[in-house]
Amino acid sequence: KNEVEQSPQNLTAQEGEFITINCSYSVGISALHWLQQHPGGGIVSLFMLSSGKKKHGRLIATINIQEKHSSLHITASHPRDSAVYICAVTGNQFYFGTGTSLTVIP
Amino acid sequence: NAGVMQNPRHLVRRRGQEARLRCSPMKGHSHVYWYRQLPEEGLKFMVYLQKENIIDESGMPKERFSAEFPKEGPSILRIQQVVRGDSAAYFCASSPRERGVSPLHFGNGTRLTVT
Numbered sequence: 001k002n003e004v005e006q007s008p009q010n011l012t013a014q015e016g017e018f019i020t021i022n023c024s025y026s027v028g029i030s031a032l033h034w035l036q037q038h039p040g041g042g043i044v045s046l047f048m049l050s051s052g053k054k055k056h057g058r059l060i061a062t063i064n065i066q067e068k069h070s071s072l073h074i075t076a077s078h079p080r081d082s083a084v085y086i087c088a089v090t091g092n093q094f095y096f097g098t099g100t101s102l103t104v105i106p
Numbered sequence: 107n108a109g110v111m112q113n114p115r116h117l118v119r120r121r122g123q124e125a126r127l128r129c130s131p132m133k134g135h136s137h138v139y140w141y142r143q144l145p146e147e148g149l150k151f152m153v154y155l156q157k158e159n160i161i162d163e164s165g166m167p168k169e170r171f172s173a174e175f176p177k178e179g180p181s182i183l184r185i186q187q188v189v190r191g192d193s194a195a196y197f198c199a200s201s202p203r204e205r206g207v208s209p210l211h212f213g214n215g216t217r218l219t220v221t
Binding site for chain 1: 139141147148149150151154162164165197199207208209210211212213214215
């Protein structure tokens with residue numbers, strides 16, 4: 001079993017839809033990261049969370065420490081949001097989820 | 107303020123050769139992390155370094171791989187006697203403080219192909 005599990009693995013949405021990507025982890029952490037990776041491209045850090053909720057533009061990230069669960073929400077999705085979204089946790093070690101591949105169709 | 111710079115972007119090596127991957131962290135960042143992404147797989151942590159010190163190398167293969175972050179200059183990930191299984195994208199990230207305290211800033215990666 002992976003230390004970090006993401007769902008869904010793949011997601012296709014129509015432009016404008018509200019999107020949720022989930023992340024569950026099984027280890028003790030000091031922080032959780034949401035990352036974005038475009039095809040063939042680099043990695044961008046979207047959020048670092050240790051509690052509560054953060055918002056940046058159309059992106060919202062939440063974390064529930066007791067339930068060891070985090071969600072990434074995208075409001076009013078756009079084709080340029082198409083990318084792989086990766087959840088990662090920092091504790092004694094660094095663990096990554098396998099990513100959620102998002103495609104937003106115009 | 108330049109971001110994390112990795113070079114080369116693409117590197118081709120024959121089996122048995124050495125590969126050297128360089129990472130210049132963002133200005134003011136003294137913590138560097140290396141990650142590997144194998145084809146069709148997720149990211150995996152390799153090593154965490156602070157200037158002149160290896161803090162955590164629990165993700166590094168036991169043989170052929172080494173990393174350094176000297177007082178001056180970029181961090182170097184060195185792979186000796188490369189094999190086809192080393193073909194992957196290698197990403198570097200940096201932060202101003204220790205992991206779990208400050209966000210990470212990633213480079214664009216080096217894509218290593220071993221022929």
